[in-house]
Amino acid sequence: MAWDFLVARSDLRQTRFQDVEPPSLNEGEVRLAIESFALTANNVTYAAFGEAMRYWDFFPAPEGWGRVPVWGHARVEASAHPEVEVGRRFYGYLPMSTHLTVQARPGRAGLVDTAPHRQGLAAAYNHYLAVDDDPAQDDHRALLQPLFITSFLIEDFLDEHAGFGAASVMLTSASAKTAIGLAHLLKKRGAVKVIGLTSPRSRAFVEGLGFHDQVLAYDELGGAAIARPAVSVDFAGDAGVLKSLHETFGEDLAYSMLVGGAHWEAGGGQSGLPGPRPVFFFAPDRIAKRRQDWGPGGFDQRYGEAWAGFVADAPRWLHAQRSRGPDAIAAAWLAQVEGQTRPDVGVTLAP
Numbered sequence: 001m002a003w004d005f006l007v008a009r010s011d012l013r014q015t016r017f018q019d020v021e022p023p024s025l026n027e028g029e030v031r032l033a034i035e036s037f038a039l040t041a042n043n044v045t046y047a048a049f050g051e052a053m054r055y056w057d058f059f060p061a062p063e064g065w066g067r068v069p070v071w072g073h074a075r076v077e078a079s080a081h082p083e084v085e086v087g088r089r090f091y092g093y094l095p096m097s098t099h100l101t102v103q104a105r106p107g108r109a110g111l112v113d114t115a116p117h118r119q120g121l122a123a124a125y126n127h128y129l130a131v132d133d134d135p136a137q138d139d140h141r142a143l144l145q146p147l148f149i150t151s152f153l154i155e156d157f158l159d160e161h162a163g164f165g166a167a168s169v170m171l172t173s174a175s176a177k178t179a180i181g182l183a184h185l186l187k188k189r190g191a192v193k194v195i196g197l198t199s200p201r202s203r204a205f206v207e208g209l210g211f212h213d214q215v216l217a218y219d220e221l222g223g224a225a226i227a228r229p230a231v232s233v234d235f236a237g238d239a240g241v242l243k244s245l246h247e248t249f250g251e252d253l254a255y256s257m258l259v260g261g262a263h264w265e266a267g268g269g270q271s272g273l274p275g276p277r278p279v280f281f282f283a284p285d286r287i288a289k290r291r292q293d294w295g296p297g298g299f300d301q302r303y304g305e306a307w308a309g310f311v312a313d314a315p316r317w318l319h320a321q322r323s324r325g326p327d328a329i330a331a332a333w334l335a336q337v338e339g340q341t342r343p344d345v346g347v348t349l350a351p
């Protein structure tokens with residue numbers, strides 16, 4: 001049985017499953033059977049910005065529908081490439097489907113999908129990493145790796161710019177995994193105060209992480225004593241929260257970075273604000289730059305060290321919870337769209 005999970009592009013709450021016949025393989029193609037994948041707010045953001053950021057273009061779907069990209073693990077089920085054996089496992093960018101056929105170009109660490117429709121899309125998404133380690137690692141890797149790389153790149157960007165001279169860094173949606181990764185790295189470097197902004201229901205969770213100097217609910221920002229100047233790193237993408245940050249800090253905002261849209265239905269309002277113009281952070285561009293700056297192996301070595309420290313500590317605050325089958329996938333998607341997923345639970349799914 002093979003199927004795709006489809007989301008209506010105009011209404012992310014409307015979903016359906018479509019049975020598909022996996023195509024027979026042409027020379028060089030490989031069919032991956034998807035084993036499991038993680039679902040976080042990041043995937044809802046892919047869908048919410050699917051058109052503008054071309055996230056819908058990775059995995060084609062019927063008119064009006066989309067296949068939301070997720071990060072996970074897959075096993076080679078059939079291969080028409082002499083260097084890619086059946087049974088090999090890969091980690092990478094997948095659709096919420098049972099199968100994905102890729103046009104494989106094997107390389108040092110895995111393979112690249114060279115299918116024509118994926119060219120021109122950010123290269124970082126087209127790599128599949130060969131994984132030979134214990135599948136027990138799968139859940140935390142799929143849940144955190146694609147997010148922590150952004151945390152790492154943001155911290156490195158702030159460090160490269162001497163923190164824009166700020167005394168504090170404020171993170172919105174502080175309960176989000178990408179924000180947690182950044183708080184972990186900022187705390188480790190110890191150059192600035194780390195301020196977490198979150199919703200009241202997640203406040204105790206964020207405090208319990210131990211990475212922040214102050215944790216505030218969104219409506220407490222105005223009355224709080226936060227060391228100035230400050231940088232804001234916005235994972236929420238919430239027009240009201242961003243406005244309140246800019247109005248509270250004005251010219252004391254040393255830099256305003258837009259990273260996410262976790263509050264995906266509350267977006268907009270990025271222009272005409274007091275203080276600096278907000279600037280969007282796009283991780284794939286930074287990866288490409290740092291790969292060049294740091295030379296062969298330099299990026300992987302630095303990132304690998306940071307990742308090892310973060311993932312070793314993650315089971316303390318993130319409990320992976322695996323569910324299986326189409327009903328579980330549809331329910332988990334809707335819960336994530338509605339923002340009902342608990343921050344200490346890592347949702348992973350198997351088709």
Ligand SMILES: NC(=O)c1ccc[n+]([C@@H]2O[C@H](COP(=O)([O-])OP(=O)(O)OC[C@H]3O[C@@H](n4cnc5c(N)ncnc54)[C@H](OP(=O)(O)O)[C@@H]3O)[C@@H](O)[C@H]2O)c1
Pocket residue numbers: 039040041042043045046146147150172173174175176177178179197198199202235236258259260261262263264281282283284336337338339340342343
């Ligand atoms: N630009 C990039 O390159 C890049 C890379 C990675 C991630 N990101 C973005 O960073 C954001 C966080 O992603 P993540 O996967 O780390 O998140 P996550 O761990 O799933 O975060 C969950 C948190 O997001 C908020 N949230 C989620 N859904 C919501 C909803 N429907 N309504 C209101 N709040 C909601 C809540 O935080 P609070 O209650 O604390 O607000 C919730 O605890 C996403 O928008 C993602 O796209 C961007």
